[in-house]
Amino acid sequence: MNIKDYIESGILEQYLLGELSPIEEKEVEKLMAQHPEIRQEYFTLADTFEKLSLQTGVEPPGELKDMIMESVGGAKPSRTQSTQDNSSRPTNNLIFFAGIVAIISMLIAAGVAYMCKQSKTELSSQISNQLSQIETLNNDKLLLTARVNQLAEDLRVMGSPEYNQVNLKGLPLAPQAFAQVFWNQSNREVYLKADHLPEPAVGKQYQLWAIVNNAPVSMGVFDLPTSNQLLKMNTVANAAAFAITLEPQGGVESPTLEAMFVIGNVVSG
Amino acid sequence: MIDAQIVTRLKNRDKTALSDLYDHYAAAFYGQALRILDTEATAQEVVQDTFLKIWNNISQYDDSKWKLFTWMYRIARNEAIDKKRSKEIKHNDKTTSIDTSVYTYEANSSTVSNVEDIGVKQLLNLLDEDTKSILELVYFQGYTHSEVADYTKTPIGTVKTKVRRAILKLRSVLIKE
Structure with missing residues (x-):
């Protein structure tokens, strides 16, 4: 495994952000244990x-800390302690009774107020x-609408007579592989349907090529589509064939012929 | 702040350790929660839940695997993202604008305005517009790489490469300080 490519692939960032599945995390941890780099x-x-998080921090309001410390049972922030003084018992029973009544009515009033507030909060x-x-x-609806629009657009491209369909068939490297290019010769747009290619190795990316005047021209790198959608690639004016190779992340200037997975000639029509 | 010391104190149920931890990191987590959620009350709940989780789960922290910060950071980030997705969140227009910002991403990259801090802005201005927007969505607003790839119709490899380059660039600046 090429360690540099692995690091460059950005997988460690995903690991840090907690985006990987438990299996992928285990794999990252295994590799970390094996490779000090x-x-x-x-x-x-x-x-x-x-550093970035500390630098971009925002000071929360002071009460928040008190709340947190209180909920772990920590010392409450300085609060006047009610010292109980039992020495001065009320000498007059009436005053004592009036006091009790006052306390009870206050408690009832507080209770009623609390209940009102509760139901309002509820x-x-x-x-x-x-x-x-x-x-x-609403958000789900937006997502679905976006997906439906995407599918409609894909169907339009695939069904349109303006798009020349080029079937790229598997080479000995991957006989089962298959991809399709939809190429509009008048506006030069190229769409790629690439849902039948093997999963690329870590640090590698597929690259689409057009053969123009017997020379390969890069049409861009791509990852396998997550939901079978068409991928929009670079435009090309005049191509005799299309091919896909597997190249290091980010692509290369001229194709690695030994790593060619599929190829197909343009059938003019 | 030395990880091993504070972890030992936390494991010994020393509440002053939690207090120290709060003083050092609360702003970082609050800033992140604000950027993901954009409502102060909910962001404060996130910070509270984060520190309680740290306090309650410190026995699960494995220092051979994680740096303390990374472990806490993932808790804080997950809390914020869960909160955003959960029904608890209060309806208000600010939230809507974050949730829909990914859809309007191509039309206008106004997401930059969500990051208020001057320091961040200066850092982000070191990046080109495209990379800046992608980093904002992933790092500051809590979207996953693949969500950003889907919504912006950019291959995930490109998103990953852009995030990585952005972070390398920021690193070179941060490390100088």
């Missing part, structure tokens, strides 16, 4: 994230729950 890079990266929290559900649904 990866571990070193992870520590430097963690350090950068720490209601407003129910309302905000409902509102946020609506918001979630």
